[in-house]
Amino acid sequence: xxxxxxxxxxxxxxxxxxxxxxxxxxxxxxxxxxxxxxxGKRNSRLTREQLLCELRDRVTVKTLDGKEAxxxxxxxxxxxxxxxxxxxxxxxxxxCAVVMSAGAILNSSLGxxxxxxxxVLRFNSAPTHGYERDVGNKTTxxxxxxxxxxxxxxxxxxxxxxxxxxxxxxxxxxxxxNLHMWYKKPDYNLFTPYIQHRRKNxxxxxxxxxxxxxxxxxxxxxxxxxxxxxxxxxSSGFIGILIMMSLCREVHVYEYIPSVRxxxxxxxxxxxxxxxxxxxxxHPLLYEKLLVQRMNQGIRDDxxxxxxxxxxxxxxxxx
Ligand code: C5P
Numbered sequence: 001x002x003x004x005x006x007x008x009x010x011x012x013x014x015x016x017x018x019x020x021x022x023x024x025x026x027x028x029x030x031x032x033x034x035x036x037x038x039x040g041k042r043n044s045r046l047t048r049e050q051l052l053c054e055l056r057d058r059v060t061v062k063t064l065d066g067k068e069a070x071x072x073x074x075x076x077x078x079x080x081x082x083x084x085x086x087x088x089x090x091x092x093x094x095x096c097a098v099v100m101s102a103g104a105i106l107n108s109s110l111g112x113x114x115x116x117x118x119x120v121l122r123f124n125s126a127p128t129h130g131y132e133r134d135v136g137n138k139t140t141x142x143x144x145x146x147x148x149x150x151x152x153x154x155x156x157x158x159x160x161x162x163x164x165x166x167x168x169x170x171x172x173x174x175x176x177x178n179l180h181m182w183y184k185k186p187d188y189n190l191f192t193p194y195i196q197h198r199r200k201n202x203x204x205x206x207x208x209x210x211x212x213x214x215x216x217x218x219x220x221x222x223x224x225x226x227x228x229x230x231x232x233x234x235s236s237g238f239i240g241i242l243i244m245m246s247l248c249r250e251v252h253v254y255e256y257i258p259s260v261r262x263x264x265x266x267x268x269x270x271x272x273x274x275x276x277x278x279x280x281x282x283h284p285l286l287y288e289k290l291l292v293q294r295m296n297q298g299i300r301d302d303x304x305x306x307x308x309x310x311x312x313x314x315x316x317x318x319x
Contacts, residue, residue, distance in 0.1 A: 003016055004258060004260075004262050007257065007258070007289065007290075007293070008257065008293070008300075008303055008304065010290055010293045010294055012286070012290070013227060014227055014286060017275075017279055017286070018275065021275065021276055021279060021280075021281055024276070024281040024282075025230055025280075025281065028230045028231065028232055028281075028282060029228060029230065029231060032231045033231075033232070034172055034173070034174055034175050034231060034232060034233070035174050035175050035176065036175040036215075036218070036231035037175060038219070038222055038231075040219055040222065040223045041223065042222060042223060042225060042226060042227075042228070043223075043224070043225065043226040044223050044224055046224060048294055048295055048297075049317075049319075051224065051291070051294060051295055052295055052312065052314075052317050052319075053317065053319035054220065055220065055242070055245070055314070056314040056317060056319065057319070058216065058220065059213075059216060059217065059220070059242055059245075059246065059314075060086075060213065060216075060246075061085055061086050061209075061213060061242070061243050061246045061247075062209070062210035062212055062213040063080070063084055063085050063086075063168070063207035063208060063209055063210055063213075064076065064080060064207070064208045064209075064210055065077070065080055065084060066078070066079060066080045068179055069179065069180065070179060070180055070183050071179065071183070076195075079195055079198045079199070080198070080207070081205050081206065081207065083205075084207075085166075085168065085205070085207050085243070086246065086247075088166070088205060088247075089247055092247060092248065092249060092313070092315055093118050093119045093244075093247050093248040093249070093313075094117075094118040094248065094249050094250070095117045095118050095248065095249065095250045095252065096117055096118060096119045096120070096121065096244045096247070096248035096250070096251050096252070096313075097114045097117040097119070097120045097121065097136075097251075097252050097253075097254065098121045098237070098240050098241055098244055098251060098252070098253045098254065098256070099114055099120060099121065099122050099123075099126070099135055099136070099254050099255075100123070100237050100253070100254060100255045100256045101122075101123050101124065101126040101267045101268060101269070102255040102256075102258065102263075102265075102266075102267070102268065102277070102278060102307075103263045103264075103265025103266060103267060103268050103277075104255050104258050104259055104261040104262050104263050104265070104268075104278075104307060105134050105135055105254060105255040105261070105268050105307070106131075106134055106261070106263075106265070106268045107134065107261065108134045108254075108255070108259070108261065108306065108307070109133055109134060110134060110135065110136070110254060110306060111131075111132050111133045111134055111135055111136040111137070112136070113136075113306075114135060114136035114138070114254065115136040115137060115138045117138075117252065118248075119140035119141065119244075119247075119248065120136060120138045120139055120140050120141075121140065121141045121142070121143065121240050121243070121244055122135075122139050122141075122142050122143075123142065123143050123144075123236050123237065123240065124142075124143070124144055124145060124148055124236065125148060125154055125159075125161060125269075126267065126268070126269060127161065127269050131268060131269065134268065135268065139165050140165065140166060141165060141166040141167075141168060141243075142161070142162065142165050142166070142167055142168070143168045143169075143170070143236045143239060143240045143243070144156075144162070144167060144168070144169050144170075144236075145169070145170060145171070145188075145236060146169065146170065146171035146186060146187055146188035146189075146190035147188050148162075148169075149169060149188070149190045149193040149194065149197075150188040150189060150190060150193060151188075156193065156197075157193075157197070163204075164204075166204075166205045166206075166207075167204065167205070167206040167207070168206075168207050168208075168209060168243065169190055169194065169206070169207070169208050169209070170208065170209040170214060170233075170236070170239065171186045171187050171188060171190050171208075172187045172211075172214075172232065172233045173186070173211030173214070173215075174211075175215055175218075175231070177210075177211040177212045177215060179211070182211060190208065194206070194208060209239070214233050214234065214239065215233070217234050217238065217239065217242055218233060218234055218284070220291075221234060221238075221284055221287050221288055221291055222284075222287075224291055224294075225284075225287045225290070225291070227287070229284035229287045230280070230281075230282065230283065230284045232282050232283060232284065233283070234283060234284060234285075234288055235280070235283040235284075235285050235288060237256055237285075237288070238283075238285075238288040238292070241253055241256070241292065241311070244313075245311055245312075245313050245314055246313070246314055247313070248313045249312075249313045249315055249316050250310065250311070250312060250313055250316065251310070251311045251312075251313060252298075252308055252309075252310055253292065253308065253309040253310075253311065254306065254307060254308055255307040256289060256292060256307070256309060257289055257292065257293055257296075257303060257307060257309055258278060258307055259303070259304060259305060259306055259307030259308075260304055260305060261307065262278070264277075264278070266278075292309055292311070293309070295309075295311050296309040296310065296311065297310050297311065297312060298310030
């Protein structure tokens with residue numbers, strides 16, 4: 001059976017990846033850059049329902065509120081938005097779309113379906129202009145990594161991609177989630193551009209994810225995986241799925257688990273080919289996908305043809 005077919009069935013292991021990706025994964029385990037010390041147990045065999053309940057009970061979307069040092073000493077409380085992300089929609093959102101940036105979404109004609117959702121989440125610099133037929137043009141929220149804020153090529157300050165949307169930024173912190181260490185040595189210094197942006201655009205909701213939230217997600221992926229996963233933060237895609245599960249009644253995820261259009265084309269908007277974009281090297285992406293596959297409540301045909309997974313929001317499940 002093909003790798004794709006096995007992925008749809010949730011029946012793959014890292015041993016089936018190409019040797020280059022396997023080597024990269026091994027190297028990340030050896031390096032352990034973020035000093036991960038996992039204290040839990042691996043391979044807990046939860047059912048779909050148990051897994052959803054576990055996520056609902058343990059995952060709290062946490063953003064920096066400026067109340068903890070060193071941010072409190074730097075006066076961040078007056079810089080961060082008054083309402084935390086979790087309180088932005090007091091009634092909650094209805095149906096939400098999470099649009100992955102995978103090349104496989106090209107020629108999908110999913111744009112209209114995506115725009116029909118109440119809210120649409122996109123990632124990093126993924127454009128809609130020129131790709132409307134396949135990815136739609138509505139954007140409610142964007143998750144951006146710290147490179148977007150710091151790399152001048154992305155024109156974070158003036159690009160329209162980052163205007164009129166809710167922004168959620170993140171950066172890998174040590175597993176200990178020691179905020180002092182993180183502030184001194186972020187992967188990319190997102191703190192300065194964040195404050196500058198807040199000063200200039202005080203009415204735009206813009207958050208930085210708390211490292212505790214990110215590593216909490218990592219723990220859950222590892223607990224539910226037999227193999228040792230890369231000791232690096234989950235991908236923006238997985239982070240986004242969990243944020244939307246906490247805000248929406250139902251979450252439709254597009255081209256995370258690849259459709260029949262699967263390709264090594266990394267992004268739909270860029271001519272760059274690398275299987276690592278879909279299967280992971282730095283991020284524990286393959287394991288994230290296996291976990292999401294286990295929670296899918298959509299139909300088989302949607303997965304194969306649209307690359308679509310349907311997940312219930314935390315509000316919609318009873319435990
Ligand atoms: O590459 P980037 O992080 O901007 O893409 C957003 C997310 O989309 C990734 O974090 C990953 O979860 C997902 N993705 C994917 N397959 C690809 C490209 C992106 O699953 N080929």
